[in-house]
Amino acid sequence: MAIQLCVLLWARDRQEEALADYEDAVLALLAEHDGRLLQRARTLPGAAEGSPAEIQMIEFDGQTGYDGYMADKRRLALADQRDAAVARTEIYQVTI
Structure with missing residues (x-):
């Protein structure tokens, strides 16, 4: 049975690019584990206080x-x- 996930990630202060770099590296491993990145989005600068820096849908x-x-x-x-x-x-x- 498929597992579908919504992943919310918050960056440390001014570390949005470092977060994206880390995610680039680990998301590249998904296919080896029968996983797929369905969607990946970053919040825009000036987003509401407390918003996640990145949102992912993974299966x-x-x-x-x-x-x-x-x-x-x-x-x-x-x-x-x-x-x-x-x-x-x-x-x-x-559920997607």
Whole structure:
């Protein structure tokens, strides 16, 4: 059964580009785990206070792919880069 996710990402202060760079790297791994990036959007400068910097819609063919992506050693190796750029992440399972 497919897993569809809405991912909201908040950048640390003035780290929007670093967040995007990190996401470029980890999103490139999705296909190896039967995952697909359906949509990726960034909020515009001047967005309402507290808005996420980036919003993603992601789909995996099933739980095994999602679990594999989350445990991918290449993704985990970028934890320091992520921690420097990403202040907060919220993930919601959704129906598209």
